[in-house]
Amino acid sequence: MRYALTIKGRVQNAGYRDIIEKNARVRRLRGYVFNDIDGTVKLVCDGAEEKIDEFIEVINLHEEDIFVEDILKSEVEDVSPIPATFARLQTDxxxxxxxxxxxxxxxxxxxxxxxxxxxxxxxxxxxxxxxxxxxxxx
Structure with a gap:
C-alpha cells in the first residue's frame, strides 16, 4: 500500500529526514521524504500497512531537537513511480x-x-x- 504522510511540529533543521530515511530503509519501505515550505516534512512511502504503521510509531519523536505534533496519513494511488529504496529529495x-x-x-x-x-x-x-x-x- 502507498501512503502520503505529513508531519507537523518542530521537524526541520534537526536531522529528522535522516532519521526517517534510515528507519524506512530498515523496514524496506520504498519512497521519498522532503521538507516543505510550510514547515512540515512530507513523505510518500510504499510497503505493507503493518510496516508503515510500525514506521510511523518509530518516527513519532518527542525530543528536545525534534518534536512531532501530528502525523497525517492518507492512502494514495499507486500511479507514479517511486525509488526502489527510500530516498531524500533535495527540493530546498x-x-x-x-x-x-x-x-x-x-x-x-x-x-x-x-x-x-x-x-x-x-x-x-x-x-x-x-x-x-x-x-x-x-
Missing amino acids: MLEDIGRKLGRYHSIEGYKRGYHSIEGYKRGYHSIEGYKIGYYRIG
Missing part, C-alpha cells in the same frame, strides 16, 4: 543552507550585499559588525 537545498547558516550568511544575505564590497565598507564583516549584530545566527 539553497533555502536549507540559508536556514542553517543564518540569515546574514544566506543567499538572501548575498543578494542584500552583506557579503559584497559595499558590505565590507559598511562594517558588516568587521568587529563593529559583530558588536551591532550583523552576524546573528538563527
